[in-house]
Amino acid sequence: MPELRKDPVTKRWVIIATERAKRPKDFALVQEEKKTGFCPFDYGNEHLTPPEIFAFRPADTEPNTPGWWIRVVPNKFPALDPNIEPERYGHGMYDAMKGFGRHEVIIETPDHNATIATMDLKQVEEIVWAYKERYTQLAKDKRLKYILIFKNHRRDAGASLAHPHSQLIAMPITPKRVMEELEGAREYYNYKERCVFCDMINQERLENTRLVEENEEFIAFEPFAARFPFETWILPKRHEANFGNITESEVRNFARILRDILHRMYKTLDDPPYNFMLHTAPTYGEGEIYYHWHLEIVPRLTKVAGFEWGSGFYINPTPPEEAAKFLKQVELQG
Amino acid sequence: MPELRKDPVTKRWVIIATERAKRPKDFALVQEEKKTGFCPFDYGNEHLTPPEIFAFRPADTEPNTPGWWIRVVPNKFPALDPNIEPERYGHGMYDAMKGFGRHEVIIETPDHNATIATMDLKQVEEIVWAYKERYTQLAKDKRLKYILIFKNHRRDAGASLAHPHSQLIAMPITPKRVMEELEGAREYYNYKERCVFCDMINQERLENTRLVEENEEFIAFEPFAARFPFETWILPKRHEANFGNITESEVRNFARILRDILHRMYKTLDDPPYNFMLHTAPTYGEGEIYYHWHLEIVPRLTKVAGFEWGSGFYINPTPPEEAAKFLKQVELQG
Numbered sequence: 044m045p046e047l048r049k050d051p052v053t054k055r056w057v058i059i060a061t062e063r064a065k066r067p068k069d070f071a072l073v074q075e076e077k078k079t080g081f082c083p084f085d086y087g088n089e090h091l092t093p094p095e096i097f098a099f100r101p102a103d104t105e106p107n108t109p110g111w112w113i114r115v116v117p118n119k120f121p122a123l124d125p126n127i128e129p130e131r132y133g134h135g136m137y138d139a140m141k142g143f144g145r146h147e148v149i150i151e152t153p154d155h156n157a158t159i160a161t162m163d164l165k166q167v168e169e170i171v172w173a174y175k176e177r178y179t180q181l182a183k184d185k186r187l188k189y190i191l192i193f194k195n196h197r198r199d200a201g202a203s204l205a206h207p208h209s210q211l212i213a214m215p216i217t218p219k220r221v222m223e224e225l226e227g228a229r230e231y232y233n234y235k236e237r238c239v240f241c242d243m244i245n246q247e248r249l250e251n252t253r254l255v256e257e258n259e260e261f262i263a264f265e266p267f268a269a270r271f272p273f274e275t276w277i278l279p280k281r282h283e284a285n286f287g288n289i290t291e292s293e294v295r296n297f298a299r300i301l302r303d304i305l306h307r308m309y310k311t312l313d314d315p316p317y318n319f320m321l322h323t324a325p326t327y328g329e330g331e332i333y334y335h336w337h338l339e340i341v342p343r344l345t346k347v348a349g350f351e352w353g354s355g356f357y358i359n360p361t362p363p364e365e366a367a368k369f370l371k372q373v374e375l376q377g
Numbered sequence: 378m379p380e381l382r383k384d385p386v387t388k389r390w391v392i393i394a395t396e397r398a399k400r401p402k403d404f405a406l407v408q409e410e411k412k413t414g415f416c417p418f419d420y421g422n423e424h425l426t427p428p429e430i431f432a433f434r435p436a437d438t439e440p441n442t443p444g445w446w447i448r449v450v451p452n453k454f455p456a457l458d459p460n461i462e463p464e465r466y467g468h469g470m471y472d473a474m475k476g477f478g479r480h481e482v483i484i485e486t487p488d489h490n491a492t493i494a495t496m497d498l499k500q501v502e503e504i505v506w507a508y509k510e511r512y513t514q515l516a517k518d519k520r521l522k523y524i525l526i527f528k529n530h531r532r533d534a535g536a537s538l539a540h541p542h543s544q545l546i547a548m549p550i551t552p553k554r555v556m557e558e559l560e561g562a563r564e565y566y567n568y569k570e571r572c573v574f575c576d577m578i579n580q581e582r583l584e585n586t587r588l589v590e591e592n593e594e595f596i597a598f599e600p601f602a603a604r605f606p607f608e609t610w611i612l613p614k615r616h617e618a619n620f621g622n623i624t625e626s627e628v629r630n631f632a633r634i635l636r637d638i639l640h641r642m643y644k645t646l647d648d649p650p651y652n653f654m655l656h657t658a659p660t661y662g663e664g665e666i667y668y669h670w671h672l673e674i675v676p677r678l679t680k681v682a683g684f685e686w687g688s689g690f691y692i693n694p695t696p697p698e699e700a701a702k703f704l705k706q707v708e709l710q711g
Contacts, residue, residue, distance in 0.1 A: 048602035051573055052561040053554075057602045057691045065606055065694040067645050067703055070678040122692045135580045136573075137601045193684040201684070210684070220387075220689030227386040239386055239470075246469045267471045268382040268391045272399055311401050318684055344404040350527040350535070350544070350652055355554030357391045358456045360399040369401055 045123055045142025047216065055219045058142060060122050084114075084150045084206035093117040096147060097176060099169055112166065113173045114150040121146035122212060129186050129215035144214040145181060149173050149192075151207040158196070158207055159302055160309035167298040170209070174321070175294065177211055178287045182326040187213040189221060192286075192321040200316035200343045217325045224322065225330050232333035238282050240335030243267075253363045255370045256303055260296040263304050265363030265370075272345060272361035273312060273370065275304055277338040284324035284334040301338065307373040308342055315342040379457055379476025381550065389553045392476060394456050418448075418484045418540035427451040430481060431510060433503055446500065447507045448484040455480035456546060463520050463549035478548040479515060483507050483526075485541040492530070492541060493636055494643035501632040504543070508655070509628065511545055512621045516660040521547040523555060526620075526655040534650035534677045551659045558656065559664050566667035572616055574669030577601075587697045589704045590637055594630040597638050599697030599704075606679060606695035607646060607704070609638055611672040618658035618668040635672065641707040642676055649676040 046059045083091040086109040095106050097115040104110035123144025131140045151170050152162065159167055174192050181190055194209040195201040202208075217225075231239035244262055247254050253265040255275060263277045277300055279293060289297065308315055319340040324330035351357050380393045417425040420443040429440050431449040438444035457478030465474045485504050486496065493501055508526050515524055528543040529535040536542075551559075565573035578596055581588050587599040589609060597611045611634055613627060623631065642649055653674040658664035685691050 050600070050602040051565065051577070053557050054561060055602065055604070055689065055691070057604055057693055059603075059696050060692050060694045061696055065679075066699075067647075070606070070646065070649075134601070135584065136576050137580075191684070191688055191690070193688070195684065212690075214690075218688050218690040223387050223689070227388060231385065242470050243385070246471075250469065266384065267468070268384040268389065269393075270389070270391055272404070312404065313401075315404075320684055320688055345399075350525070350529065350654055354525055354527070354552050354654055355389065355557070356525070356546075356548075356552040357389070358394050359391055360394045362393050362395055365400070 044127060045121075047140040047142050047214075049138040049140075051137060053219070056216050058122050060142075082155055082204065082206050083119075084204065084208060085155055086153050089114075092148075093119060097173070097180075099173070109153070112153065113169050115173060115177055116148050116150065118146040118148050118210065123214060140215065143186065144212065145187070146213075147177060147211040149177070149209040149211065151209060155206050158305075158309070158314070160305040160314070162302060164299060164302060167302045168294055171289075171294045171298045171301075174209070174211075175287065175289055178323075181211075181213045182287055184213075185327075186215055188327060189214050189217045189325050190323070191218070194317075194319050196318070197314075197316035200318050202316075217329075221322070221325065225324070225334055228330065228333045228335070238333055238335050240278055240337065241282055244278055244280060253367045255307065255367050256300060258296050258300055260293050261300045263300055265367045267363065269359055269363040269366070270351075270357040271341050271343075271359060273308060273315075273342045273366045274359075274363070275308075275340045275366075275370070277301060277304060277340070278335065279337070282335055284330045284332075284336060286321055286323035286336045303375055304340060304370070306375060307370040308340070310373045311369050312342055312344065315344060317342045378461060379455075381474040381476055381548075383472040383474075385471060387553070390550050392456050394476075416489055416538065416540050417453075418538065418542060419489055420487050423448075426482075427453060431507070431514075433507065443487070446487065447503050449507060449511055450482050450484070452480040452482050452544065457548060474549065477520065478546065479521070480547075481511060481545040483511070483543040483545065485543060489540050492639075492643070492648070494639040494648070496636060498633060498636060501636045502628055505623075505628045505632045505635075508543070508545075509621065509623055512657075515545075515547045516621055518547075519661075520549055522661060523548050523551045523659050524657070525552070528651075528653045530652070531648075531650035534652050536650075551663075555656065555659065559658070559668055562664065562667045562669070572667055572669050574612055574671065575616055578612055578614060587701045589641065589701050590634060592630050592634055594627050595634045597634050599701045601697065603693055603695075603697040603700070604685075604691040605675050605677075605693060607642060607649075607676045607700045608693075608697070609642075609674045609700075609704070611635060611638060611674070612669065613671070616669055618664045618666075618670060620655055620657035620670045637709055638674060638704070640709060641704040642674070644707045645703050646676055646678065649678060651676045 049056050089107040095116050098111040099113040100111035123142050123146050125145050127141050127143050129143035190213045192211050228239050247264045256263045266276050321338050323336040324334045383390050423441040427450050429450050432445040433447040434445035457476050457480050459479050461475050461477050463477035524547045526545050562573050581598040590597045600610050655672050657670040658668045
């Protein structure tokens with residue numbers, strides 16, 4: 044059974060994923076490239092993943108057969124287990140919790156070699172619809188406090204399979220980074236009676252040195268205090284705390300700006316490894332007034348400052364203003 | 378001029394290192410292995426580093442010539458600049474600060490191929506003495522609020538040179554992770570009137586499932602909520618907030634347990650890449666009552682969960698109890 048454990052000093056929760064316990068010899072294997080040519084996410088291999096939870100597929104096709112264009116399945120090696128209750132308990136001075144939760148994989152396309160940066164816009168919209176569908180379904184379970192949607196692109200960003208996919212982890216606690224963001228946004232709101240993210244949108248549009256792209260409903264810029272070279276955030280212009288409330292037209296505009304930004308990175312940085320994380324309010328309504336959902340995209344370009352893992356301190360060798368210039372230069376496809 | 382910038386939501390400070398601004402094409406170069414056989418930290422190349430700040434060397438040798446056994450030099454590409462004042466200023470809604478501070482390199486040995494895990498104990502003690510010496514000197518400058526000593530071992534942990542070295546960054550603000558630790562330790566102290574780290578030491582000794590090694594003055598264990606496989610913390614048994622106050626006998630015992638733990642990792646995990654970070658109280662006295670200095674060692678074994686960068690949420694596939702068993706099995710040299 045996976046276990047959630049809390050650090051008594053920093054209050055950081057960690058998943059101890061006992062189901063896939065790693066011994067010393069396993070780590071060398073993980074780092075090796077697997078190039079077998081076989082992929083469980085390709086057409087015809089549907090029986091090799093756990094049965095699908097949800098798919099976009101023609102009405103005349105059976106679940107777990109080819110024909111789908113988006114497919115959502117449970118992670119075969121889930122970090123959390125949906126079949127236990129999120130019971131809390133002490134362990135001496137420490138706090139722990141049974142590892143209840145969900146871990147799903149969103150297979151973004153049947154095309155093994157595709158990538159969002161160069162995908163048809165329609166397909167990117169379908170991916171965003173799938174995010175919304177799963178988010179909305181899982182948010183109904185009151186035991187799940189937070190739903191984290193993210194993507195690891197390429198091995199250097201933590202992807203163990205090359206086939207385009209995103210992941211969703213729904214968990215019984217709100218992660219520390221989210222709590223910090225909520226707290227920071229609340230403090231700012233208490234002081235200014237304005238949303239800190241709305242203020243950022245205004246300043247970035249006015250200043251126009253870190254802004255990369257905007258459309259009617261979304262804006263993308265390099266954050267002022269970017270941690271990483273070419274770190275880019277995408278925000279809806281409409282103040283809204285919860286990703287689950289994205290509208291139909293916002294799905295289209297979000298898909299467009301997401302594909303464009305990833306395309307700009309693809310061209311500028313030669314298909315870099317990256318992570319993106321959807322930051323949204325918890326499912327239980329906290330943050331409604333002062334929080335503002337957004338997506339953070341982080342290319343994984345440098346290992347120079349490994350100490351950042353431990354210190355929470357970042358050295359960024361590329362000023363965000365420089366990064367914005369490079370990304371803006373890219374000519375977009377139609 | 379490097380600039381410190383603060384994220385308005387999370388209050389995380391970032392160093393924008395403008396002096397070594399990276400353009401898109403530079404990143405491919407950084408990731409390439411450099412195997413020229415030439416090393417600026419070897420004997421005879423002393424003129425290729427900035428002039429030494431401090432060294433252990435025979436009395437009859439000149440600075441910046443061979444003969445030394447420990448050498449401290451300014452980083453050739455410093456993240457912070459000692460020749461400016463730490464002036465604060467606003468930038469619209471954002472907060473920034475001139476990038477004042479110090480960035481030094483502690484060259485741990487003249488032997489290019491040595492590593493702490495297999496070094497003579499005497500030499501490891503000298504490294505710790507050098508840490509203390511630089512810490513104590515820099516702590517006198519009241520503009521420097523925090524002194525971070527850390528080590529990146531091997532390229533996968535961010536080391537750009539193979540020659541054994543540690544780094545020191547002295548900065549005009551206290552990093553976020555340290556602030557969180559101080560706050561967590563203070564809250565615990567307010568509630569219990571005991572140090573949370575002292576309580577951990579007691580529970581780990583009693584429980585004896587995550588403990589790896591102890592001597593008269595230090596203890597090493599896998600933390601209950603370990604973020605990473607084989608993450609290991611070393612704590613002095615004596616309650617002391619500030620590394621600068623390490624005693625002569627503690628230097629010896631710290632050097633011994635540090636070398637032993639790194640040796641255990643070396644054997645168990647085949648000389649893994651790792652980072653270690655010395656966690657100490659800020660120089661201005663905060664935390665004296667409730668904080669407890671320690672060293673956190675993090676082997677860099679897995680890329681599986683890249684999303685952790687963004688979420689502050691960790692999935693650890695190796696329970697710390699399992700990791701402790703493997704590390705304890707290692708037979709130590711005399």
